[in-house]
Amino acid sequence: MWYVARRGALLVPILLIVSFLVFASVHLEPGSPVEALVGDQPLSVATIHRLNAEYGFDQPLWTQYWRFLDRALHGDFGYSYRYNLPIWNLVVHNLRPTGELLGTSLLFGIVLGSVLGIIAALRAGSFVDTGVTFLATVGLSLPGFWFGLLLLYWFSVDLHLFPTIGADGLKSLVLPSITLGVILAASIARFMRSSLIEVMQQDYITTARSKGVPEHVVVLRHALRNASAPLLSIIGLQAGVLFAGAVIVEHIFTRPGIGSLLVNGIENRDFPVIQGTILLVAAWYVLLNLFIDVAYALADPRIRHSARPW
Amino acid sequence: MVAAMVTVACDTASASSRKAPSGGTLTYGFETLPDSLDPASAVQSTSEEVIKAIYNTLVYLDPTNRKFVPGLATSWSINKSGTVYTFHLRRGVRFQDGSPFNAAAVKYSFDRLSNPALKSTSALTSLGPYKGSQAVNATTVKVSFTQSYPGFLTAASQTPLSIVSPTAAKKWGSAFGQHPVGTGPFTFVSWTPGGAVTVQRNAAYHWGPKITSKSNVGPAHLNEIVFDPITDPNAAVAALQSGTIDVLERVPASNFGQLRSQFGAYSMIPSGAPYLLFVNTEKAPTDDLKVRQALAMGLDPVQATNIAWFGQNKAAAGILSPATIGYDPSTAKIYKYNLQQAEQVLTSDGWTVGSGGIRQKNGQKLVLTFETNSTFEAMATAVQGLLKPLGVQVDVRVAAAADAATFASNGNNNLSLTGYLSSDPVGTLSFFFSSKNYGGYDWSRIKDPMIDSLLADAASNPSPAKRIKDLDSIQQRIVTQVYAIGLSQVIRLFAYAKSVGGFHTDTVSYPYWEDLYLKK
Numbered sequence: 001m002w003y004v005a006r007r008g009a010l011l012v013p014i015l016l017i018v019s020f021l022v023f024a025s026v027h028l029e030p031g032s033p034v035e036a037l038v039g040d041q042p043l044s045v046a047t048i049h050r051l052n053a054e055y056g057f058d059q060p061l062w063t064q065y066w067r068f069l070d071r072a073l074h075g076d077f078g079y080s081y082r083y084n085l086p087i088w089n090l091v092v093h094n095l096r097p098t099g100e101l102l103g104t105s106l107l108f109g110i111v112l113g114s115v116l117g118i119i120a121a122l123r124a125g126s127f128v129d130t131g132v133t134f135l136a137t138v139g140l141s142l143p144g145f146w147f148g149l150l151l152l153y154w155f156s157v158d159l160h161l162f163p164t165i166g167a168d169g170l171k172s173l174v175l176p177s178i179t180l181g182v183i184l185a186a187s188i189a190r191f192m193r194s195s196l197i198e199v200m201q202q203d204y205i206t207t208a209r210s211k212g213v214p215e216h217v218v219v220l221r222h223a224l225r226n227a228s229a230p231l232l233s234i235i236g237l238q239a240g241v242l243f244a245g246a247v248i249v250e251h252i253f254t255r256p257g258i259g260s261l262l263v264n265g266i267e268n269r270d271f272p273v274i275q276g277t278i279l280l281v282a283a284w285y286v287l288l289n290l291f292i293d294v295a296y297a298l299a300d301p302r303i304r305h306s307a308r309p310w
Numbered sequence: 311m312v313a314a315m316v317t318v319a320c321d322t323a324s325a326s327s328r329k330a331p332s333g334g335t336l337t338y339g340f341e342t343l344p345d346s347l348d349p350a351s352a353v354q355s356t357s358e359e360v361i362k363a364i365y366n367t368l369v370y371l372d373p374t375n376r377k378f379v380p381g382l383a384t385s386w387s388i389n390k391s392g393t394v395y396t397f398h399l400r401r402g403v404r405f406q407d408g409s410p411f412n413a414a415a416v417k418y419s420f421d422r423l424s425n426p427a428l429k430s431t432s433a434l435t436s437l438g439p440y441k442g443s444q445a446v447n448a449t450t451v452k453v454s455f456t457q458s459y460p461g462f463l464t465a466a467s468q469t470p471l472s473i474v475s476p477t478a479a480k481k482w483g484s485a486f487g488q489h490p491v492g493t494g495p496f497t498f499v500s501w502t503p504g505g506a507v508t509v510q511r512n513a514a515y516h517w518g519p520k521i522t523s524k525s526n527v528g529p530a531h532l533n534e535i536v537f538d539p540i541t542d543p544n545a546a547v548a549a550l551q552s553g554t555i556d557v558l559e560r561v562p563a564s565n566f567g568q569l570r571s572q573f574g575a576y577s578m579i580p581s582g583a584p585y586l587l588f589v590n591t592e593k594a595p596t597d598d599l600k601v602r603q604a605l606a607m608g609l610d611p612v613q614a615t616n617i618a619w620f621g622q623n624k625a626a627a628g629i630l631s632p633a634t635i636g637y638d639p640s641t642a643k644i645y646k647y648n649l650q651q652a653e654q655v656l657t658s659d660g661w662t663v664g665s666g667g668i669r670q671k672n673g674q675k676l677v678l679t680f681e682t683n684s685t686f687e688a689m690a691t692a693v694q695g696l697l698k699p700l701g702v703q704v705d706v707r708v709a710a711a712a713d714a715a716t717f718a719s720n721g722n723n724n725l726s727l728t729g730y731l732s733s734d735p736v737g738t739l740s741f742f743f744s745s746k747n748y749g750g751y752d753w754s755r756i757k758d759p760m761i762d763s764l765l766a767d768a769a770s771n772p773s774p775a776k777r778i779k780d781l782d783s784i785q786q787r788i789v790t791q792v793y794a795i796g797l798s799q800v801i802r803l804f805a806y807a808k809s810v811g812g813f814h815t816d817t818v819s820y821p822y823w824e825d826l827y828l829k830k
Contacts, residue, residue: 044435044740044741044746044747044750044751045746045747045748045749045750046746047431047434047435048750051429051431054426054429055429082345083345083346083503084346084351084484084485084487084488085488085503089503090503090504093503093504094503094504149544149545149548152544152545152548153548156548156552157548157551157552160552163554164545164548164549164552164554165538165540165545165549165554165555166554251541251542251545252542252544252545253545254538254539254540254541254542254545254549256502256503256504256505260504260541261504264343264504266710267710267711267712268712269712
């Protein structure tokens with residue numbers, strides 16, 4: 001599959017550029033990480049100078065970047081300044097809870113959004129349709145932080161149905177997934193609705209009906225398949241929003257994960273952590289979009305057989 | 311006599327800690343992830359709290375009378391010049407890995423701090439002018455300094471100078487911070503990266519310090535403690551209310567009043583510096599002493615504290631917290647709040663009220679830059695609002711903690727704000743007012759030779775009375791020159807489930823873990 005190989009090869013230059021941009025931008029901030037490493041307690045100037053030398057922050061930028069690149073190519077992404085743990089281990093350890101959260105949120109968002117969108121499309125113009133559209137607008141405007149806290153207080157503190165903190169087990173995934181999935185559900189609902197309405201007006205639908213195909217087969221096999229193809233692009237676009245939302249949700253529900261790792265890293269000016277997580281997110285983004293393009297090509301034969309899609 | 315301003319609203323009527331029920335797991339919620347459990351490297355106060363459970367120090371400080379209580383050292387003596395401390399060590403003490411505690415372990419714990427791989431900050435600094443240690447025999451160690459260091463016992467009573475197991479430290483090297491081994495009442499079990507730390511009762515422990523008559527000197531009552539970091543304050547309060555955690559430290563002041571009715575409540579003011587408003591003496595208009603004096607007289611710390619702390623805190627009364635050794639209460643009386651007097655000072659200095667109610671002089675408006683972090687935003691906004699009637703405009707900006715600190719260190723603020731936890735008054739005052747820290751935490755941007763020489767004397771003079779006099783003079787100088795204005799006390803607010811007993815803390819607000827128990 002030439003196509004896949006070509007798109008996959010893009011990963012390398014993209015990661016190199018991203019790594020340099022991240023490296024440069026965190027060093028543009030005033031002060032060195034030592035001042036942030038200080039924690040609660042202030043340090044004397046003499047101690048700050050000593051630590052700058054010990055960490056190598058007094059070296060020129062290029063030297064620092066080159067050392068980083070050299071080690072990274074040997075699989076060593078360095079050690080967290082604050083926790084003195086290898087970056088690779090930190091990132092991999094935090095992948096699972098974030099992966100679970102993103103997975104269940106995606107599932108929740110896609111299922112809820114699709115169902116609502118389909119119902120609204122099939123009853124276009126009715127009261128149900130208006131209701132769903134209204135809900136979708138509300139869902140899009142909900143501040144995730146506020147909604148998450150609300151769910152936390154209602155279902156966890158008051159009703160004791162779900163845990164307040166932590167990432168053990170399915171129960172701890174419910175409230176965070178709902179918080180994160182709601183926004184995705186809202187945009188999918190709106191898109192699915194308009195996409196399906198448009199598809200239902202196509203000639204091949206009329207043809208299928210006139211051939212005597214039962215209505216549910218018309219909808220499920222013919223209409224839905226064509227209406228969902230563009231949905232993949234929506235998910236690809238929303239992936240970034242979902243990750244940003246994951247940062248907030250992990251904070252509110254006290255879940256470990258890539259989001260918490262990144263936020264902590266930024267607050268502590270822990271450059272290796274920041275670099276490691278952003279590189280990972282960049283890689284994820286590129287791979288995800290590659291996957292979506294391939295899925296799109298598989299779903300829609302017209303794309304597969306058309307000329308080079310650069 | 312300094313009044314001890316330690317307000318305790320806890321269950322003091324409980325049975326003597328020694329007869330408390332045994333067993334159970336206590337979950338303790340705090341705000342920041344610990345960074346390392348190696349006393350040499352740790353910088354977070356939450357790390358220090360866990361370190362306090364796992365390790366012991368040579369001596370301990372009795373908060374009621376500021377006297378030192380035997381810890382791993384049963385007795386000690388200091389030579390005439392204050393350069394050599396001889397400690398006689400307790401017998402029969404073992405580290406949690408079974409290795410024996412002895413003079414060699416003390417020597418090792420102090421010597422290792424200068425190893426650059428450990429990147430030691432407060433531990434190395436608190437070791438002061440350290441020359442070396444000598445293990446005279448298994449139970450006697452001599453610690454030597456290049457010059458007189460009267461503050462060493464205070465330093466030795468704090469967690470950074472805890473005694474570590476040489477066997478474990480050598481075995482784990484720079485990973486010792488994730489595999490701590492000490493002599494303390496709790497043994498380290500596990501630490502989920504970015505998550506909870508679990509410790510278990512050390513069954514062999516029977517050498518606890520007798521700090522109060524009710525101190526538990528034997529094995530801890532609790533089976534286990536789980537330290538749970540919860541970064542969002544709302545989630546933390548929710549966790550307490552849902553029973554997921556048993557104790558919450560740093561309860562937001564806005565929630566504290568309401569939680570008191572359902573939970574045990576404990577508040578205390580640790581020793582160190584209260585939240586101080588540092589006034590930049592180099593940047594206009596605060597480079598003018600008259601302007602600074604007007605600020606000192608025109609800002610009421612009582613009102614500011616009530617606004618920012620929802621009535622749950624006390625105003626600062628000077629440069630140090632009243633719980634600190636060497637606190638001078640007379641400094642609180644130097645500039646009393648008097649708005650009219652403040653207005654007169656400004657007017658006679660040429661600052662007349664202009665448009666919008668803000669004063670100006672020679673076309674320059676009386677505007678103060680005040681960049682700080684989100685934790686202090688409430689206090690900053692209170693100051694801003696309260697200075698407006700005086701005709702002073704305060705521009706408050708909120709930035710990330712590290713950025714705000716750097717901004718202040720570079721002399722860009724007119725006003726800066728922070729507090730400081732420590733039992734050591736000389737260390738506290740040096741951090742903020744020694745010219746050695748100009749460009750660092752000397753946020754008042756002073757290079758005051760009088761303060762520098764007083765600090766040097768207070769750090770080394772063998773006479774305690776003279777040292778106290780030095781400290782008084784330093785505090786008075788800071789207040790009269792208005793290098794800083796005391797705003798609010800650093801108050802520590804704790805809330806705990808009704809099933810928790812024996813909760814109390816030391817002078818820097820770390821709980822005495824060995825005294826905690828769960829009621830049946």
